[in-house]
Amino acid sequence: GDSVTQMEGPVTLSEEAFLTINCTYTATGYPSLFWYVQYPGEGLQLLLKATKADDKGSNKGFEATYRKETTSFHLEKGSVQVSDSAVYFCALRGNTGANSKLTFGKGITLSVRP
């Protein structure tokens, strides 16, 4: 079945540091890929997405490129801020039906210190 693997956390960075959060996936066909963010005490918000190979999703300074050859969708940001402290989830939606579920990675907690 479909699966998503995220790097182990938590991650602690200083403000303005470069961020990379690794995400790889296993799926049949051509899934859509997503990054969701969960700020403390809140629900999930869509951060960015990519629906086909080589697409780059971007939002709020975050970027991720859909790499089919390496089955990866790593999240990057050039300069993190304290306000980026949150839990980040990589997810995929299979391409096997109109109502396919989201399969999530385990999430990684990012803490950014001033």
Next chain:
Amino acid sequence: DTAVSQTPKYLVTQMGNDKSIKCEQNLGHDTMYWYKQDSKKFLKIMFSYNNKELIINETVPNRFSPKSPDKAHLNLHINSLELGDSAVYFCASSPSGSTQYFGPGTRLLVL
């Protein structure tokens, strides 16, 4: 304007009780979902409904019964609550086959 709303936000109850969580979306989406987030933050699909019909049922105990009175609402009723049901439950909605938008979550604590 809240797109996907859930009530209540917090729910504390005793083992053995029956409780319901409500979800409403005003986005005009035809598909709605329930996800469970455990204490380690892991998220897993429970149910999905499309136009009031059950589409996904992911090996959830039959104490959990979703109900969709119309395509804007998907409620979750839980019978005979157990300690292990303590979690955050998220509702989501989407147009068919497209991006899912999540509600704020309901934090359930079973004592």
